[in-house]
Amino acid sequence: SHGWGYAATNGPDKWGENFPIANGPRQSPIDIVPGETAFDAALKALTLKYDPSTSIDILNNGHSVQVTFADDTDSSTLTGGPISGKYRLKQFHFHWGASDDKGSEHTVAGTKYPAELHLVHWNTKYPSFGDAASQGDGLAVVGVFLEIGADNPQLQKLLDAFDGIKAKSTQTSFANYDPSTLLPGCLDYWTYDGSLTTPPLLESVTWIVCKESISVSPAQMGKFRSLLFSGDGEAPCCMMDNYRPPQPLKGRKVRASFK
Numbered sequence: 490s491h492g493w494g495y496a497a498t499n500g501p502d503k504w505g506e507n508f509p510i511a512n513g514p515r516q517s518p519i520d521i522v523p524g525e526t527a528f529d530a531a532l533k534a535l536t537l538k539y540d541p542s543t544s545i546d547i548l549n550n551g552h553s554v555q556v557t558f559a560d561d562t563d564s565s566t567l568t569g570g571p572i573s574g575k576y577r578l579k580q581f582h583f584h585w586g587a588s589d590d591k592g593s594e595h596t597v598a599g600t601k602y603p604a605e606l607h608l609v610h611w612n613t614k615y616p617s618f619g620d621a622a623s624q625g626d627g628l629a630v631v632g633v634f635l636e637i638g639a640d641n642p643q644l645q646k647l648l649d650a651f652d653g654i655k656a657k658s659t660q661t662s663f664a665n666y667d668p669s670t671l672l673p674g675c676l677d678y679w680t681y682d683g684s685l686t687t688p689p690l691l692e693s694v695t696w697i698v699c700k701e702s703i704s705v706s707p708a709q710m711g712k713f714r715s716l717l718f719s720g721d722g723e724a725p726c727c728m729m730d731n732y733r734p735p736q737p738l739k740g741r742k743v744r745a746s747f748k
């Protein structure tokens with residue numbers, strides 16, 4: 490049977506058939522309405538400490554492009570923010586659109602951005618990512634919006650590696666990459682309890698969405714769209730519109746770390 494994807498035959502509207510949690514109480518992404526968020530003075534600043542030597546490889550997994558990190562030590566961690574304890578960076582990846590008017594998963598008062606970066610961390614109170622992914626406080630994902638503007642040199646380092654990973658299930662080594670160079674200058678954020686935005690859609694994610702975006706040029710967006718969903722030897726299918734639309738809030742509160 491065909492696995493999940495983003496086409497009409499296997500996309501977000503079909504995921505509930507194999508993953509009933511798709512209609513659960515804390516699904517992601519969501520539309521963030523700033524006027525309906527609550528400032529919480531108890532929220533701490535984000536502390537992201539990333540060691541570039543933990544970056545391993547860059548992978549086209551058929552759903553997105555992902556940079557994977559060594560997570561056998563506390564070298565690259567997230568602390569502070571809305572979470573307690575220490576979470577280790579496992580990977581980061583992106584979601585983007587077929588055109589610059591869509592592509593992000595979270596939206597802000599209905600506004601879609603052309604792309605969204607997800608930095609995925611797991612709670613070290615659990616023995617592994619896989620274990621953490623099934624716990625309500627197991628994962629923390631930092632989301633950063635990409636907005637059309639100037640060329641982003643830090644992003645370009647990633648894009649330059651795309652030629653070797655055009656097809657599904659291809660990867661190349663990608664060492665000494667510091668993901669903190671992709672973070673916005675201001676780390677004000679919104680936070681809420683949610684889920685993975687792709688199957689298995691597990692409701693184990695504390696979402697931390699940055700208010701400030703980073704820039705991406707139209708040409709750089711074109712580079713993302715040159716990747717393929719399809720594997721070598723298959724009919725080429727450009728990787729784009731790999732985003733899940735916003736899901737019902739179902740009574741959840743979204744808190745802001747800023748006034």
Ligand SMILES: NS(=O)(=O)c1ccc(C(=O)NCc2cccc(F)c2F)cc1
Nearest residue numbers: 607609618619622630684685686687689
């Ligand atoms: N877009 S996102 O940031 O919400 C997101 C982050 C990670 C994953 C993931 O790791 N999937 C594979 C997976 C899922 C569960 C357990 C696993 F071990 C595992 F590898 C999926 C979506």
Ligand SMILES: [Zn+2]
Nearest residue numbers: 582584607686
């Ligand atoms: Zn994601």
